[in-house]
Amino acid sequence: MTTAMTTKGPREKAWTTVLLLAPSGLWFFFLLVLPLVVVVVFSFGERAPAGGYAPAFSLAQYANLPARLTAFRNTMTLAPLGTLACLLAAYPLAYYLAIKAPRRLKLFLLVLVIVPFWTSFLIRTYAWIFILGGRGLPALLAWMGWEDVRLIYTPTAVLIGIVYGYLPLMLFPIYVSLERLDKSLIEASNDLGANPIRTFLQVTLPLSAPGVITGCMLVFILLMGEYLIPALLGGGKVFFVGNALVDLFLQSRNWPFGSALAVTLVAVMLVTVSLYLRLTRAKGERDVSLL
Amino acid sequence: MTDYSDRTIVHDYQLTTIGNALKYFGYSFNSIDPGELAQAEELLIRAKPHIFAITSDYQPPMRNGDAWLSIAWTGDATQLHRDMPEIIYVLGREGGEIWTDFYAVPKDAPHREAAYLFIDFLQDPYVNAREVQAHGYPPTDRRVDALMPDSVLNDPILYPAAELLNALEFGAAATLTNPLRAEILARFKSA
Numbered sequence: 298m299t300t301a302m303t304t305k306g307p308r309e310k311a312w313t314t315v316l317l318l319a320p321s322g323l324w325f326f327f328l329l330v331l332p333l334v335v336v337v338v339f340s341f342g343e344r345a346p347a348g349g350y351a352p353a354f355s356l357a358q359y360a361n362l363p364a365r366l367t368a369f370r371n372t373m374t375l376a377p378l379g380t381l382a383c384l385l386a387a388y389p390l391a392y393y394l395a396i397k398a399p400r401r402l403k404l405f406l407l408v409l410v411i412v413p414f415w416t417s418f419l420i421r422t423y424a425w426i427f428i429l430g431g432r433g434l435p436a437l438l439a440w441m442g443w444e445d446v447r448l449i450y451t452p453t454a455v456l457i458g459i460v461y462g463y464l465p466l467m468l469f470p471i472y473v474s475l476e477r478l479d480k481s482l483i484e485a486s487n488d489l490g491a492n493p494i495r496t497f498l499q500v501t502l503p504l505s506a507p508g509v510i511t512g513c514m515l516v517f518i519l520l521m522g523e524y525l526i527p528a529l530l531g532g533g534k535v536f537f538v539g540n541a542l543v544d545l546f547l548q549s550r551n552w553p554f555g556s557a558l559a560v561t562l563v564a565v566m567l568v569t570v571s572l573y574l575r576l577t578r579a580k581g582e583r584d585v586s587l588l
Numbered sequence: 589m590t591d592y593s594d595r596t597i598v599h600d601y602q603l604t605t606i607g608n609a610l611k612y613f614g615y616s617f618n619s620i621d622p623g624e625l626a627q628a629e630e631l632l633i634r635a636k637p638h639i640f641a642i643t644s645d646y647q648p649p650m651r652n653g654d655a656w657l658s659i660a661w662t663g664d665a666t667q668l669h670r671d672m673p674e675i676i677y678v679l680g681r682e683g684g685e686i687w688t689d690f691y692a693v694p695k696d697a698p699h700r701e702a703a704y705l706f707i708d709f710l711q712d713p714y715v716n717a718r719e720v721q722a723h724g725y726p727p728t729d730r731r732v733d734a735l736m737p738d739s740v741l742n743d744p745i746l747y748p749a750a751e752l753l754n755a756l757e758f759g760a761a762a763t764l765t766n767p768l769r770a771e772i773l774a775r776f777k778s779a
Contacts (some may be wrong), residue, residue: 344767364771367778430652449654450641466774532649533600536777544777548602549770 322373322488327581333563338554344582348550358557365558366542371527375535376520379459380467384514386460392501394468395475396483407472410465422458422529429454429530431501437467450532458526463519475501493539510577514570521566538562589679593638597646597658601665601675602773603759604659605632605642611682617756618763627687629772632779642777665745666724683755688728720746 324573394406395408413421427433429448438446448454478501486496524539531537538558545555598605607617610629619625640655651656660668665677672753693703709715715721717735720727726746729732733741740746764768 348765348767365777365778426648427652430648431654432652449649449652532640533777534639540777541774544770544774549767549774550765550769551767 302485305368306558307511316442321567324433328573336556336559339553340560342553342556344549344551344553348552350552351555353552359555359561361554362557362561365488365538368536369539371452372521373565374432375455375527375537376461376517379456379463379520380451380513380517382456383463383467383512387464388471388509390464391468391471391475395472395478398478410468414429418462419525419529422462425454425458425461425530429457430543432535450534452535454530455527455535456474462526463516466519467516470508470511471514474505474510474511478504506577510574514573516575518566521562549575592657594640595654595656596639597643598639598640598654599634599644599659600642601644602769602775603764604770605776606772607685607759607763608680611680611684614682617683617685618758618760620654620763620766621769622646622768625768625772631706632772632776636779661725662745663723663725666743669745670724677719677750679752679756681755683754683757684702686753686756686758689725749771 322564339350341354341356343351343353343355343357353549390410394403418585425452426449429435431449435446435448448457480496482500486500487493491499522539523537525539526535526545542555542558542562543583545551598608606625606628609631610619610624611617611625614766615621615624620629621686639647643649646655646658647664647668650658651672658742659678662677665675668675669677687771688757691707693700697703710719711729713729713731713735716727716729716732720736721740724746747774
């Protein structure tokens with residue numbers, strides 16, 4: 298019995314797997330799966346007279362969904378737009394940091410991106426009310442000649458808040474993806490006669506695609522549930538599904554309708570994300586590469 | 589500055605926003621009658637294009653000059669007028685809301701004595717007077733009035749004329765918890 302001492306038998310392997318997966322498995326079961334089941338059950342119920350949930354089995358809540366069509370429309374417009382704006386802002390920065398920045402400065406510049414996030418997200422978003430308000434940026438623009446520019450409490454303000462708030466989330470997957478890029482491939486492309494633009498479009502961009510997709514997924518999924526930015530920067534006029542949910546649970550205390558809305562949001566997200574992943578995955582690719 | 593279109597704020601709060609719309613028609617501030625509420629909703633949706641924001645945090649836009657008119661609670665009006673005297677506070681002749689805050693101790697609170705000590709401290713006239721002068725909401729304790737300067741006692745924002753208060757109503761519990769009113773506000777925000 299001295300031969301197989303260092304390799305694990307199948308039973309040990311199974312135990313190791315169970316032990317490694319148990320913590321997160323239990324966590325997700327009790328804090329994600331069970332609550333989701335509760336939400337689905339609630340969505341078929343009725344509002345109790347004093348608010349909350351009354352047991353029932355009815356589709357009335359789902360039938361009432363069109364009452365929140367505007368919320369869905371706003372979310373489904375500004376979430377993709379916000380993701381795109383974030384991507385356009387983050388990619389050049391990630392490119393500079395990964396490929397062009399001098400090695401000594403890289404860490405310092407990355408820290409500069411992260412440090413604002415040590416401040417509360419709420420406070421940082423709230424500050425934009427003053428930057429975009431009458432005495433902030435519009436005053437500067439008026440001094441430069443553009444009078445009467447209205448920024449605050451518009452969809453534009455919400456977009457600005459989104460890009461500001463979600464930039465690092467988009468930046469870091471793209472940065473890591475570009476950082477892992479084999480720089481000699483770029484050199485080879487140049488040596489073979491491609492101009493910088495062609496090199497970018499045909500070598501760099503496709504190789505950074507996993508990072509781009511991960512960044513876009515992270516930002517898009519979080520944006521679909523966003524509440525704070527439209528609440529603060531939209532002035533109650535840019536109504537997201539997140540805002541509708543908060544009003545339903547806290548003001549109307551209409552838990553069943555809120556649950557139906559939440560279930561629909563999750564369903565819409567699943568459909569959108571699967572479609573997106575299917576469209577962006579190259580044919581024949583089986584591996585899911587995140588970075 | 590008499591065109592308040594796109595310079596007006598209403599609260600993200602069904603009690604005051606729907607209540608004021610109801611007062612426009614002369615109905616009760618607390619009405620939960622579906623017919624009256626339907627009229628109030630129609631008025632609100634008609635007014636929406638002229639509304640700058642639906643928010644209860646109206647001080648920043650008022651201070652920045654983005655908004656020129658807002659429904660306001662007394663304390664905010666005192667603070668705004670103190671810093672920007674051009675802002676005035678008006679009680680509508682149709683009426684509106686009158687309210688009062690109070691301190692409550694939960695029935696099964698483990699340290700009631702501490703709670704009572706704290707409440708006693710805050711209700712001490714000297715402490716209460718300083719609090720009033722800081723936040724600008726009038727006190728409900730006559731002993732505090734004796735400790736305040738004339739400038740505060742004669743301030744029409746904190747102490748309006750008695751006849752102006754007659755048209756005001758206290759918000760009722762049934763109003764605050766009414767699901768139809770909450771739904772109307774959500775539809776107003778969606779519109």
